[in-house]
Every structure is written in structure tokens, then in C-alpha cells.
Amino acid sequence: xxxxxxxxxxxxxxxxxxxxxxxxxxxxxxxxxxxxxxxxxxxxxxxxxxxxxxxxxxxxxxxxxxxxxxxxxxxxxxxxxxxxxxxxxxxxxxxxxxxxxxxxxxxxxxxxxxxxxxxxxxxxxxxxxxxxxxxxxxxxxxxxxxxxxxxxxxxxxxxxxxxxxxxxxxxxxxxxxxxxxxxxxxxxxxxxxxxxxxxxxxxxxxxxxxxxxxxxxxxxxxxxxxxxxxxxxxxxxxxxxxxxxxxxxxxxxxxxxxxxxxxxxxxxxxxxxxxxxxxxxxxxxxxxxxxxxxxxxxxxxxxxxxxxxxxxxx
Numbered sequence: 001x002x003x004x005x006x007x008x009x010x011x012x013x014x015x016x017x018x019x020x021x022x023x024x025x026x027x028x029x030x031x032x033x034x035x036x037x038x039x040x041x042x043x044x045x046x047x048x049x050x051x052x053x054x055x056x057x058x059x060x061x062x063x064x065x066x067x068x069x070x071x072x073x074x075x076x077x078x079x080x081x082x083x084x085x086x087x088x089x090x091x092x093x094x095x096x097x098x099x100x101x102x103x104x105x106x107x108x109x110x111x112x113x114x115x116x117x118x119x120x121x122x123x124x125x126x127x128x129x130x131x132x133x134x135x136x137x138x139x140x141x142x143x144x145x146x147x148x149x150x151x152x153x154x155x156x157x158x159x160x161x162x163x164x165x166x167x168x169x170x171x172x173x174x175x176x177x178x179x180x181x182x183x184x185x186x187x188x189x190x191x192x193x194x195x196x197x198x199x200x201x202x203x204x205x206x207x208x209x210x211x212x213x214x215x216x217x218x219x220x221x222x223x224x225x226x227x228x229x230x231x232x233x234x235x236x237x238x239x240x241x242x243x244x245x246x247x248x249x250x251x252x253x254x255x256x257x258x259x260x261x262x263x264x265x266x267x268x269x270x271x272x273x274x275x276x277x278x279x280x281x282x283x284x285x286x287x288x289x290x291x292x293x294x295x296x297x298x299x300x301x302x303x304x305x306x307x308x309x310x311x312x313x314x
Contacts, residue, residue: 005307006119009128009133010194010198012172013172017169017173020134020306021134021299024302025141025298027064027301028138036065036309037067037068038067039066041067042069042095043067043070044095044098044099046071046072046077046092047102051102053269054296057300059071065308072092074103079108085112086115089115098120098307101122102123106125106128109125119304121304128164129161131303132165132268133165133168134300135292135299136169136292137169137170138298139264139291143264144264147174148203149175150175150220150221151218151221152176152221154179154223155224155249155251156225156246157185159181163225164188164191168191171202171204171206172202174203178219179207179209179215180209180216181249212248217258219258219260220259220263221263221265223265223266223267225267225268225276226276227276251281253278256286263286265289266289267287267289268292269293
């Protein structure tokens, strides 16, 4: 039997991404209309990294689909140290309908998928955060309409997992994606090339710039992320200090004013007011970060439904 995994944003086609987003809207309106996990069947949800929104939203999504979320402390299990990733997959797979993993290297989740025998979902790695982008696209659709043709601007660390996933996920949605980042923190070359390829196919575009004003000018959506992603704590001083290369890319009221008058602001959270974003922006009328956080639940429910049921019923 062939199982579909969701390890990076472009594991979905553009058509499948649109289907998942449509299903997310339907499930938000009718939360218990799909029950592929009735039994309840177990979904293993494994955390190697700190979590709040991911744990809450996946637990709610799995329960809403009729299943049982078995939360596993990856640090306690010592996956890859005490026991290999492959052997862990062989233990979890036969006892689970799917596996959701928040971990470090992309190679780890790829190895899990190779041996699990059930769908595996990337709940965040060092390279990608694809479930967050589904929630963001759902939020954009609710506030701005269909994402195709809209301009989305991400400013901050262009080399992190969020920038990589925005490149791929927004390109799939047919958006014009701009990345404003210092020259020292550019996205990975292969991911950027893949995003440009997808954008060309879907009628969108990709723009890289070292000018935050140019990145945000006239944008429909403005996004940032923390400057110190998980695993980068040792670099906190240089990333947040007075000489931080990201300081010009902070989303201030002045920078936000360069976007379209009806622009919305997104942040995957946790946010650090006074660093990557001013309090007046994230707590202001253009911010939709709390809708965005809730939409993790609905987007992940739709994704799990798609991986377990396919396009049936649509």
C-alpha cells in the first residue's frame, strides 16, 4: 500500500493544496463532519522541540476526526540516540494510523517516513514548517479572498524554516512571494530554485531583496518570525543585539504603512514585541495572528483527513 506523507510544502500539488484548504473551511464550519479516525484510532504525536500551538491544534484535530492523540516526549524516548529513527518508526507505525513529528533535521523525518508504513506529517523541522503555511493560507483566504495573485511579504530571517515554507507554499498557491532579508541570511539555493519553478507554473512570482521597504511596498500580507528560531539560542546575542542584521527588518508601524491599506499581519508565534515586531502592529487592527493560531486546528484536521481519506467526498 502506498502512503502519502507531508514532509515539505511541495509534497502537495497546487490542486491538492487547494483541496486541503477548501476542506479546512468546511471542517471549520462543520467540525465533526469527517471521522476517518473513528474507533478511536491512535495518531502518534511526537515532540522533540518545545510546543504550544502544535500540540494543542494536533490534539484537537485528531480528537475531532474521531481519533486519540498519543503524545510522545521525543526527548524522553531519545529517538536517534537510545533507539534509531528507523526502529522507532517500526514501533510506532503498526500502532498508529499516522505519525506527526516535530523534530530537528529533515533527514530524521524522512527516515521516519521511509520505515513507518503510515502517513507521516512534518510538524516542524529545521528546514520546513509546512503545517503552519496551510494555516496561514487559510487565514489569508478568510480575510483577503483566494490567495492566487496576492502579494505576500516575509521579512526577517530568510534562511529559516518559515522562509523556506513560505517560498514553497505561497508559490503553490499562485501568490507573489517577496522575501526581505539580509544578504547574510538568504534561503537555501535549492529551495529558492524550486519555489521559482513552482511560481512560474502557478502564475506567481518570487522576489528576493535586502531592502525591507521594497519587500513590503503595496503588499497584501506582511509576515515575520522570531529572529532566534529553536536550535539557534547560542546565536541569540548577535541575532537580537544592537548590531543585529535583522534590525532593519523589524515590522514597525512605519514599515507596515508601506503595505496596502488593507494589508493583514501574520506571525506564527511566539512573538517578541519590540524585536521582530512592534506591539502596536501585532496587537493592532491589521493583525490576524489569533485567527492564524486557531486555524492550525482546522488546517491540520483537513490535512490529516486528506492523507487518510484522499479526495473522497469532494
